[in-house]
Amino acid sequence: MAGHAVEHDYHLIPPSPWPFLSGCAALIWGLGMVTFFTGLVDRTGDNPMAEFFFARGLDTIQGREGAGGGWIILAVGCAFAAYVMFCWWRDVVREAEAGDHTPVVEIGLRYGMIMFIVQEAMFFVGWFWMFFEAGLFHKFRATWDTNILENAPAYADSMAPGITAIDPWHLPLMNTLVLLLSGTTVTWAHHALIQNDRKSAKWGLILTVALGIFFTFLQGIEYIEAFAHREAGAPWLSTDIYGSAFFLATGFHGFHVLIGTIFLAVCLGLLLKGKFRPEKHFGFEAAAWYWHFVDVVWLFLFAFVYIIFGFSV
Amino acid sequence: MRLISKLGLYVSALGLSSLGLSGLALAAQPKDGSIGFQEAATPVMERLVAFHNGPVMWIITAITIFVLALMIFIMVRFNEKANPVPSKTTHHVALEIAWTILPILILLGMVGPSMKLLYMQDRLPETEMTIKVTGNTWYWSYEYPEMADQVEAFDSLLLEKPDAKAAGKPYLLGTDAPLVVPVNTKVKVLVTSNNNLHSFAVPAFGVKMDAVPGRLNETWFEVLREGTFYGQCSELCGVKHAYMPIEVQAVSKSEFDKWVRNGGAFTTNTAQNSAAAASAAPK
Amino acid sequence: MAVIGADDTGYGHDDKPGFFARWFYSTNHKDIGTLYLIFAIFSGIVGGYLSFMMRLELGEPGVQIFEDLHTYNVFVSMHGLIMIFFMVMPAVIGGFGNWFVPIMIGAPDMAFPRMNNLSFWLLPVALICLLISFFVPGSASGNGFGGGWVMYPPLSTTGSPGPSFDFIIIGLLAAGFSSIFGAINFITTILNMRAPGMTIHKMPLFAWSVLVTAALLLLALPVLAAALFMLLTDRIEGGTGFFDPARGGDPEMFQHLFWFFGHPEVYIMILPAFGIVSHVVSTFSKKPIFGYLGMAYAMVAIGVVGFVVWAHHMYTVGMDVNLKAYFLAATLVIAVPTGVKIFSWLATMWGGSIRFTIPMMWAIAFIFLFVIGGVTGVVLANAGIDVALHDTYYVVAHFHYVLSMGAVFGIFCGFTYWFGKMFGVQYNKWLAGAHFWTFFIGVNLIFFPQHFLGMQGMPRRYVDYPEEFAYFNSISTMGAYLTLASVVLFFVWLAEALIVRRKVEDNYWGEGANTLEWTLSSPPPYHQFNQLPVIKDDDGH
Numbered sequence A: 001m002a003g004h005a006v007e008h009d010y011h012l013i014p015p016s017p018w019p020f021l022s023g024c025a026a027l028i029w030g031l032g033m034v035t036f037f038t039g040l041v042d043r044t045g046d047n048p049m050a051e052f053f054f055a056r057g058l059d060t061i062q063g064r065e066g067a068g069g070g071w072i073i074l075a076v077g078c079a080f081a082a083y084v085m086f087c088w089w090r091d092v093v094r095e096a097e098a099g100d101h102t103p104v105v106e107i108g109l110r111y112g113m114i115m116f117i118v119q120e121a122m123f124f125v126g127w128f129w130m131f132f133e134a135g136l137f138h139k140f141r142a143t144w145d146t147n148i149l150e151n152a153p154a155y156a157d158s159m160a161p162g163i164t165a166i167d168p169w170h171l172p173l174m175n176t177l178v179l180l181l182s183g184t185t186v187t188w189a190h191h192a193l194i195q196n197d198r199k200s201a202k203w204g205l206i207l208t209v210a211l212g213i214f215f216t217f218l219q220g221i222e223y224i225e226a227f228a229h230r231e232a233g234a235p236w237l238s239t240d241i242y243g244s245a246f247f248l249a250t251g252f253h254g255f256h257v258l259i260g261t262i263f264l265a266v267c268l269g270l271l272l273k274g275k276f277r278p279e280k281h282f283g284f285e286a287a288a289w290y291w292h293f294v295d296v297v298w299l300f301l302f303a304f305v306y307i308i309f310g311f312s313v
Numbered sequence B: 001m002r003l004i005s006k007l008g009l010y011v012s013a014l015g016l017s018s019l020g021l022s023g024l025a026l027a028a029q030p031k032d033g034s035i036g037f038q039e040a041a042t043p044v045m046e047r048l049v050a051f052h053n054g055p056v057m058w059i060i061t062a063i064t065i066f067v068l069a070l071m072i073f074i075m076v077r078f079n080e081k082a083n084p085v086p087s088k089t090t091h092h093v094a095l096e097i098a099w100t101i102l103p104i105l106i107l108l109g110m111v112g113p114s115m116k117l118l119y120m121q122d123r124l125p126e127t128e129m130t131i132k133v134t135g136n137t138w139y140w141s142y143e144y145p146e147m148a149d150q151v152e153a154f155d156s157l158l159l160e161k162p163d164a165k166a167a168g169k170p171y172l173l174g175t176d177a178p179l180v181v182p183v184n185t186k187v188k189v190l191v192t193s194n195n196n197l198h199s200f201a202v203p204a205f206g207v208k209m210d211a212v213p214g215r216l217n218e219t220w221f222e223v224l225r226e227g228t229f230y231g232q233c234s235e236l237c238g239v240k241h242a243y244m245p246i247e248v249q250a251v252s253k254s255e256f257d258k259w260v261r262n263g264g265a266f267t268t269n270t271a272q273n274s275a276a277a278a279s280a281a282p283k
Numbered sequence C: 001m002a003v004i005g006a007d008d009t010g011y012g013h014d015d016k017p018g019f020f021a022r023w024f025y026s027t028n029h030k031d032i033g034t035l036y037l038i039f040a041i042f043s044g045i046v047g048g049y050l051s052f053m054m055r056l057e058l059g060e061p062g063v064q065i066f067e068d069l070h071t072y073n074v075f076v077s078m079h080g081l082i083m084i085f086f087m088v089m090p091a092v093i094g095g096f097g098n099w100f101v102p103i104m105i106g107a108p109d110m111a112f113p114r115m116n117n118l119s120f121w122l123l124p125v126a127l128i129c130l131l132i133s134f135f136v137p138g139s140a141s142g143n144g145f146g147g148g149w150v151m152y153p154p155l156s157t158t159g160s161p162g163p164s165f166d167f168i169i170i171g172l173l174a175a176g177f178s179s180i181f182g183a184i185n186f187i188t189t190i191l192n193m194r195a196p197g198m199t200i201h202k203m204p205l206f207a208w209s210v211l212v213t214a215a216l217l218l219l220a221l222p223v224l225a226a227a228l229f230m231l232l233t234d235r236i237e238g239g240t241g242f243f244d245p246a247r248g249g250d251p252e253m254f255q256h257l258f259w260f261f262g263h264p265e266v267y268i269m270i271l272p273a274f275g276i277v278s279h280v281v282s283t284f285s286k287k288p289i290f291g292y293l294g295m296a297y298a299m300v301a302i303g304v305v306g307f308v309v310w311a312h313h314m315y316t317v318g319m320d321v322n323l324k325a326y327f328l329a330a331t332l333v334i335a336v337p338t339g340v341k342i343f344s345w346l347a348t349m350w351g352g353s354i355r356f357t358i359p360m361m362w363a364i365a366f367i368f369l370f371v372i373g374g375v376t377g378v379v380l381a382n383a384g385i386d387v388a389l390h391d392t393y394y395v396v397a398h399f400h401y402v403l404s405m406g407a408v409f410g411i412f413c414g415f416t417y418w419f420g421k422m423f424g425v426q427y428n429k430w431l432a433g434a435h436f437w438t439f440f441i442g443v444n445l446i447f448f449p450q451h452f453l454g455m456q457g458m459p460r461r462y463v464d465y466p467e468e469f470a471y472f473n474s475i476s477t478m479g480a481y482l483t484l485a486s487v488v489l490f491f492v493w494l495a496e497a498l499i500v501r502r503k504v505e506d507n508y509w510g511e512g513a514n515t516l517e518w519t520l521s522s523p524p525p526y527h528q529f530n531q532l533p534v535i536k537d538d539d540g541h
């Protein structure tokens, strides 16, 4: 650098294409989202080419006629985004190896991760808020005079006694145990790493990732069951507000489990490649923090969404 | 200095406006160029106007003028020419405490009457009759649940411009079928909607209640004088949000009974009265 | 404010990257700040155009321009969204925040320079989505989304089935993530990268204001994101029923989620302006800011209380009266810390040696006009009175006094204050003065009469209104003409300054301007503070 030599420990990054390309990916992704969920053109048959790409992609999945490629833009957007993220984080890992992550930079990374998790927590506050509102106030609204307000029964039904909520003591309990266990294995891995016991660290992490996958698997079974029984009165996301709140809250949680699992799996890969040192492994710690966060959210879901409202309504 | 004089002009406009607020607006509909509330027709609105034009308006005008006057003084006294050497004062504990405590006191003074107004407005008294108001895209419909066998539910639509002229009603306020209520009667209003959000608002009554699909909101009014009162939908509800006015006809109790016995038909003198009253209303 | 240690960083021949890498792949906080400012100016033109068309329509009773009515609602909604998310926020947080927070705290750059650029690039993406939404089907009535910037369902779900609103959801999600990343970046930078000796209680007030703003963003935006996802899934056929009463859902719940974000959002827009005004007032009074700690913690208090008052936007939805009473009381509380700020600015000027430069005029006008906007906010906070004023032009007048005057005056204040620092050249003060005066008179002419319209009961979002509202509407539209001329003047002085290139010195404001940016060259070196400045312990407060 011209002028004074750099005499601070901060990490100045040279120009990077990834943020700009992330923006491009986001644009394609957004276009894909709209195409997939709403569609940009109607399926009239007048313009098969445009309709193939731009007619509502969800139709295909919901089993309506007119299968098409409405999912393609979304898929391209996702793939593009995934590629950019991969390159971006590859750069980060390289910089870490090159020693750019000085102590002060690492503190910054910690602040950043903490705040990212705070942000995620507020996101779930939104979903829980929705759930509590529905759970706590439907009874009050259900008392409205049905002669005057035709909707009142809908409030009563949506959270009425006898709705077949998902039994918390089967798969959900299992899932709770799986996540709690994974919380301990990731801590085990962390402590092993600090003591430079790489073998235990490796096994701890392998177990954690496996448990994460197992959780997703169980959750998948639960959803498939619910979907299969939705006509028989089991809640589904479109049946009523209980179903909506239930599936979107647990669904977004499931999505976060997936992210956490990938995060941990990447760390596992790095560990196997000999990366991370006992005194310096913030990437791993961040993954562990994130995993604990996901764990805590689940405990709230389990306590409120499954047990309390699954029961008392 | 130019800045100062401009600001001075400005505040005098503000001051004038606040003075003018108390004694204005007599019509039960908006009046061009007037700057206060429409004249109150219910006890709630009377109290609202008194509270606003009284303490609230004075407080905020006084605060604004105080800030402005202080600013002008500072600009005159402490500009570069008048005061070439700046002081270095950055603390004055007593002052800082004062400008924290004083606003608190002012606000505490405001909270009391404000709460009184709020509770009076919101707590329904023993009401003598009920009407149900439903918002539709884009018109209102009215029902008299207690008189359902006499007065059928009816829709109230905007009068197009020529029709409004013919009926002598203000365009965008007048409807083909007003809501009819007796005076000096506490009326409970149930508000709901069939599709989008709407809001049932009659300025002279101090009433504004959102019409929400799936919810039943309650409010009330007691009209103190006969006449025609206009309101407009006050929650964005789509293309014709500006075209679903509210017209309320307040009639004497006996006239109201007659109207009910007549099956709520608008061929009676009530309707004619309404047309006459509207054309007589000051424009 | 802080006095700077002896040593300044050197600069000289900067090795800047080539054009494309510099502006598209940027990792430099000043370049990114400039990008943000250009973006904000562009959005300001779009949002200003929309508002001007609205004022033209409302100039007299009857439908003049928007024959299909729907397009008017589209213009109103997009005007609100674009002005807020794409003009004010990028200007004050992305633009000035990026430019001056690192410099003021003595840091060489932001904590996460690459993520900083991501924050920027998500914004054009978001704006493109919003602009696309104009041209694709919204509802049965036409193209574009006409449900207001608040996007209440059912109008935004069943009421606008076309893809138009989906684009807005995606756009706002992108803008939201941009702001969240930005917030993480600012908080980390401020907490972790202050120069040696710069304790948090010596940090300049603009940095404080951005810190509080970033905290609000971090806590408020994710809730909006959740609400937007709910809208998205509700809109899908066979999707969820959060806001569908037929399935036990509740349209009002959206309003709670929205305003839980929306109210902090209004302070997100005004707090950085508070920060800017503090610097300008102190500089041109040639005095340190009065009651520095009180100023800083007043902003913290505004931020905290701002989270518990959201339902004052919902007094007429049919809330329980006790809840309304709570929100009434809580809302009034905010007047207290805001008053502390107003009076501290006045006390800073008191005893000072005031120079009426262009930024100082914007600052003085800001203080006064913000007080007007603030006290009408206090009127609205009284739930009983709000029943008469809610969704009328009184509210429009209130929030333009705090936005189109508060926030926008803050932007112009900062822009004229730092213009020479950012671009190394100075504007013509007569042109800039003409811009100030026309803008000042113009916006007052637009919005002051709207108070009267609101009191008389004229509802918002009306494409046509009864003749009885004609008089003040015509005045308001006359004001819009003047404001338009004024915006043209802004571009004139901007162009003139960039063409004529009057070079400025490092500290062209002289005595009084003593935050760190004034120790650097104008414009600052590509990388400042290669050697960190050391803050000595002898400053005024």
Ligand code: HEA
Residues within 6 Å of the ligand: B063, B067, B102, B103, B104, B106, B107, C150, C266, C267, C269, C270, C312, C313, C331, C332, C334, C335, C336, C338, C339, C340, C342, C370, C371, C372, C373, C374, C375, C376, C377, C378, C380, C381, C382, C386, C389, C390, C391, C395, C398, C399, C402, C403, C406, C407
């Ligand atoms: C920058 C943006 C901004 C700011 C700073 C504010 C500040 C405030 N706002 Fe405003 N507001 C908006 C933007 C803003 N608002 C917007 C955009 C809307 C409409 C949204 C929509 O519906 O589209 C709105 C709407 C709105 C409403 C809802 C109206 C309705 O829809 O019915 C209310 C009600 O309480 C309100 C209140 C307040 C209050 C009490 C303050 C306070 O913070 C003001 C405090 C300041 C002062 C009071 C002045 C200075 C103080 C003193 C000099 C001390 C002495 C004063 C006293 C003792 C009173 N605002």
Ligand code: HEA
Residues within 6 Å of the ligand: C037, C040, C041, C044, C045, C047, C048, C051, C052, C054, C055, C076, C077, C079, C080, C081, C083, C084, C087, C088, C091, C095, C147, C148, C149, C150, C396, C400, C403, C404, C407, C408, C411, C412, C415, C443, C446, C459, C460, C461, C462, C463, C480, C483, C487
């Ligand atoms: C920051 C926010 C902001 C700003 C600046 C403005 C500015 C203006 N607004 Fe806006 N307005 C809103 C936010 C804003 N508005 C919102 C939220 C709504 C509610 C929407 C809804 O109901 O859903 C609204 C609604 C609204 C209405 C009500 C419509 C209705 O209800 O039917 C009207 C009507 O007159 C109006 C007019 C104007 C006018 C004439 C201006 C003029 O002041 C415009 C003049 C132009 C400028 C001020 C731009 C200049 C700035 C730049 C060129 C950028 C500079 C940048 C740098 C230097 C970096 N606005």
Ligand code: CUA
Residues within 6 Å of the ligand: B135, B138, B197, B198, B199, B233, B234, B235, B236, B237, B238, B240, B241, B242, B244
């Ligand atoms: Cu109905 Cu607006």
Ligand SMILES: [Cu+2]
Residues within 6 Å of the ligand: C262, C263, C266, C310, C312, C313
């Ligand atoms: Cu608010």
